Amino acid sequence: MSSLQRRDFLRLSAYGGAVFASALYPLSGDANAAASDDFYFVQLSDVHWGFEGPENPDARGTLPKAIAAVNALPEPPDFIIFTGDLTHTTENPVERRKRMTEFQAMARELKVKNVRYIPGEHDASLDRGKAFSEFFGETRYTFDHKGVHFIVLDNVSDPAARLGDEQLAWLADDLKKQPEDARIVVFTHRPLFDLYPQWDWATRDGARAVDVLSTRKNVVVFYGHIHQEHHHMTGNIAHHSAMSLMFPLPAPASQPKRTPVAWDPAKPYKGLGFREVEAQPKQAHYDITELPVQKEQKGSTT
Secondary structure (H helix, E strand, C coil): CCHHHHHHHHHHCCCCCCCCEEECCCCCCCCCHHHCCCEEEEEECCCCECCCCCCCCCCCCHHHHHHHHHHCCCCCCCEEEEECCCECCCCCHHHHHHHHHHHHHHHCCCCCCCEEEECCHHHHCCCCCHHHHHHHCCCCEEEEECCEEEEECCCCCCCCCCCCHHHHHHHHHHHHCCCCCCEEEEECCCCCCCCEHHHCECCCCHHHHHHHHCCCCCEEEEECCCCCCEEEEECCEEEEECCECCCCCCCCCCCCCCCCCCCCCCCCCCCEEEEEEEEEHHHCEEEEEEEECCCCCCCCCC
16 A cells, blocks of 8 residues: 555544654665665554553553554554553562563554564663563664664663763764664654753753764654654754653643643543654655544543
């Protein structure tokens, strides 16, 4: 199915709709990139499995609904990535692993077998990523897919919200191995730039990572953490946050405290969703489509 047909289907489908779509800085390709194939992936973020509260009376139903929506896509994505806060924080290490076990079992229901994970501070900051690594593997890694080089950064396992000198050196070394015109996509949980440090919406040494990444012209960063759609440029780098699958958060600096947006019974699941990203590597071009967990409707949340 062509990308146009897929987007038309999503606009008309019962479970979703195109809320936002944008093309990101199309750049001229080269002979090596010309052989690259277009593809798309799905990003889900901030599941917070184990959360309980009035901000989402369907807390145990939101993730299954999102999985069903992804499984219903007319053309399966090449891969799926969860960008952190798979589980809600708990100081009890037994409960932490129980939540990860439950989350992992549900994630196996995804029809796409290529599913990747990165930690959020709720998963990793209390034990420096120990439990996360037991269930999901490395907290930072790279992979290549159809002409795009993907880099996963860990800015949550350090409770101080730092990448650290060693990881920054690892990032710089990895970039040195890539061609000058490499198409690079970075996944991280917290924003790498200072969106609103007062609410922990920053990475303390993120500017150093941005400086390293700025040496390349084709870089896009996808992150989570702030539970809302947000788009920002640092020089030539585009940064795009994803909505949460548990509860939305207010716009930065819009109120005194960072408290979840109240659940609206008239518009259940408002502000919750996931996204698909369509990549055209030979042009370093990406289309983003934001999708709700399910179509807003009145009535029961069951």
